[in-house]
Structures are given as C-alpha cells and as structure tokens.
Amino acid sequence: MEELPPTKPSFTGAIAKVDHANRHIRSFAAEVGRWFAKHPYQTVQTLHETTGEPGYYLYCRLPLPDRHLALFIGDALHNLRAALDHLACACAIANGENVEHVQFPVLRKETGLGRALKEHLGKAGPLAINLVRALAPTPLRNPLLAGLHQLDIEDKHQLILPVTHSMAVEVAVGAFEQLAIVKTRGVAEPPARTSCFIPAPPGYEQSIAHDFDYNGDILFPAGTPFAGMPCLETLNELSWMVADIVARFEKAFCVPCLSYYISRQGRKPITN
Secondary structure: OOOOOOOOOOOOOHHHHHHHHHHHHHHHHHHHEEEEEEOOOOEEEEEEOOOOOOOOOOOOOOOOOOOHHHHHHHHHHHHHHHHHHHHHHHHHHEEEOOOOOOOOOOOOOOOOOHHHHHHHHHHOOHHHHHHHHHHOOOOOOHHHHHHHHHHHHHHHOOOOOOEEEEEEEEEEEEOOOOOOOOOEEEOOOOOHHHEEEEEEOOOOOOOOOOEEEEEEEEEOOOOOOOOOOEHHHHHHHHHHHHHEEEHHHHHOOOOOOOOOOOOOOOOOOOOO
C-alpha cells in the first residue's frame, strides 16, 4: 500500500470544475431544447426527384445555431479537463511541492506513459501515479478520457462546431382513407435533400399523411473523437467519468467523499 502524503489533499477545486462544467452542459441542453421547440423540420409528401417513388422528403427549415452551441461545448470540455489537472496539483501541494509542470497526463498515443507519469506526476507522489496508471489514459485503452483531452486541445484553437444534427421522423398514414394505420420511419441528416427521402409504406402510396412525429439529436462533427455521437449524451458521460475519477482519488487518499452530488449516482442525466 502506498504511503499517504504528509497532509490530506483537497479535491474541492476539481469538484468545483466538474460542477461548473455541468452548468455549461445544462445551458447547452436548454439551448438545444429551445431550438427543437421551434419545430425546425418539416415533411413534404411528394415523389422522389429521381426515381418518382412516392414518399416524404424531410427538410430542415431553420439553421442550427452551431457557433452558439459550440461555446457551451468548449467550456464544458475545458472545465472537465481542468478538473483532472486540479487533482494532480492537489496531490503535489499535499506533498509540500509546488505545482510547476504538474498535470494529469493523458497521452495522444499508446507509448510513453511511464515517462509522462514521472514527468508530470512525480511531485504528486506514488499514490497519484498509480491511480492514473490504472486509468490507462491512452487512446486505445481509454478512448473516452483521450477524447476529452484531444477535444480540449482542439477547442483552444478552433470552435468544436456541432454541425451535424439527425432527425428521425415517424409518419402515420392511412387514417384519412379509413385504412389500418401504419407507420414508416426514416433517419436523416438535413439539409442534404437526397438523404432525407422516406418511401411510403407498400400499399399506402396514395394515402394522405396523417401525423408526423419528430425526434432529433445534435451530434459531434466528423473529424472529432466522438464523430456522430450525440453531444448531450456524450457530455454527460464525460462528466460522470471525471466525477468517478475524483471519487477514486478521494477514496485512495482517505478524504471525505464530496463528489457524490456530481457523480452518476448523485444526479440525473442532463436532458433537453
């Protein structure tokens, strides 16, 4: 068992950073909710422009406020990544060391972990080193942690724009013709028109659409570690991951568990 430092580290800074990240995630969820509340999509019953097949085109009629949403995403990511550095610095301070060059190492490749632990966590002590080593902070062994680190770096140079949004539409047809109501479903990423065509159900080609049910998501863009993944759900997972790491440090250093309210167990998922 590793020897504890001369004084107990305080992880309140890390907890405060996660809590602040959660505020940005809630703001992101609220903005997304307001955008979807404007009903930015519409469905038009028509023929396929190339094949003539009857069905429905799904259109996005309002632009996504991607730059505005990107600010919330970037701020949330930065605070979550900073929370990890606060853990490392708290351990160094408890060891009576200064925090120069101290950080929570996350690698962008699979090799060099031992060197990074020694260079960036040497002042934090062997217990902190072993805790981080057990997390295996490399892209293949811990893609969620590595993805957080990479996106935080990218956000310092350019906005992480959630330029992709998916929309699932369920079309109920047959009611106006007193037929059995059937439903057809399509998933699209507007505004690419040709990818947004939903064929009419067989036998219902002449039916009038009775009801449309929309369900959308804001997704991380291509070229990012979480490409195609829902932004809100992924931000929640990243927040819970960092809270779990804080809890590991609290337990290992025998300090009161103050991270409960920011953990998966202590709060509900943030939704829009």
